[in-house]
Amino acid sequence: MIELDNVSYGHNGTALFSQLSLTLAPGSFQFLTGPSGAGKTTLLRLCYADLRAQKGKTRLFGQDASTLDRDGVAMSRRRIGVVHQDCQFIDHLSVAENIALPLTVAGRVSEAAGNLKELLSWVGLGPQSGRLPPELSGGERQRAALARAVIMSPDVIIADEPTGNVDWEMSQRLLSLLVELNRMGKTVLIATHDLNIIRSLKSDVDARVLRLKDGQLTTAGSVL
Numbered sequence: 001m002i003e004l005d006n007v008s009y010g011h012n013g014t015a016l017f018s019q020l021s022l023t024l025a026p027g028s029f030q031f032l033t034g035p036s037g038a039g040k041t042t043l044l045r046l047c048y049a050d051l052r053a054q055k056g057k058t059r060l061f062g063q064d065a066s067t068l069d070r071d072g073v074a075m076s077r078r079r080i081g082v083v084h085q086d087c088q089f090i091d092h093l094s095v096a097e098n099i100a101l102p103l104t105v106a107g108r109v110s111e112a113a114g115n116l117k118e119l120l121s122w123v124g125l126g127p128q129s130g131r132l133p134p135e136l137s138g139g140e141r142q143r144a145a146l147a148r149a150v151i152m153s154p155d156v157i158i159a160d161e162p163t164g165n166v167d168w169e170m171s172q173r174l175l176s177l178l179v180e181l182n183r184m185g186k187t188v189l190i191a192t193h194d195l196n197i198i199r200s201l202k203s204d205v206d207a208r209v210l211r212l213k214d215g216q217l218t219t220a221g222s223v224l
């Protein structure tokens with residue numbers, strides 16, 4: 001579905017990793033762990049074609065990303081929902097408008113109303129839908145970010161520290177939403193430094209744990 005094949009990348013000439021390979025198989029659930037600064041966000045950005053591999057190949061849904069033009073990348077990106085580390089909302093738009101933004105930008109305004117109501121209730125943000133993003137708590141922001149990532153019904157969800165800055169109960173709630181999405185057939189990749197979150201999954205899902213450290217990606221095993 002998404003494949004990095006012997007990819008090398010560095011920022012400003014400083015190599016972060018080289019010849020790194022990663023496959024997001026359809027329906028898989030994977031965690032990406034590793035110390036701060038190891039390159040987890042960079043790796044995620046390569047997976048959703050926000051960055052281009054400097055060496056090696058990225059394949060998105062069977063297509064070589066380096067051969068895709070802007071529209072081709074945009075088409076592939078529509079199949080990937082991204083939960084960014086810092087949420088990135090437009091502060092003068094309501095929570096509902098922010099969540100619906102990917103649909104409105106794509107000109108699918110008529111779909112927005114129906115999808116939105118269902119999504120707001122799924123993430124438990126119905127009562128907060130008219131508020132502005134700065135009025136939300138950390139956990140509410142993370143849930144709004146997740147709702148926005150899935151409003152286009154993507155095949156793949158890529159979440160960068162989706163449980164950062166929330167308490168244990170809220171992190172469990174967010175994780176259970178991601179597990180639910182995986183049960184619906186979505187491919188899920190979550191970057192987190194929080195090993196307790198991974199351990200808390202127990203047998204809920206067949207998750208694979210990858211560890212990025214010193215430019216090497218290793219499989220840390222299953223949480224089962």
Ligand SMILES: Nc1ncnc2c1ncn2[C@@H]1O[C@H](COP(=O)(O)OP(=O)(O)OP(=O)(O)O)[C@@H](O)[C@H]1O
Binds near residue numbers: 035036038040042043
């Ligand atoms: N746009 C950029 N320009 C220059 N350097 C960058 C850029 N983005 C990231 N870096 C550097 O690359 C390294 C990896 O950053 P990255 O954000 O990918 O790591 P991370 O594992 O996600 O870290 P964290 O867990 O702290 O979020 C860091 O040293 C960072 O400073």
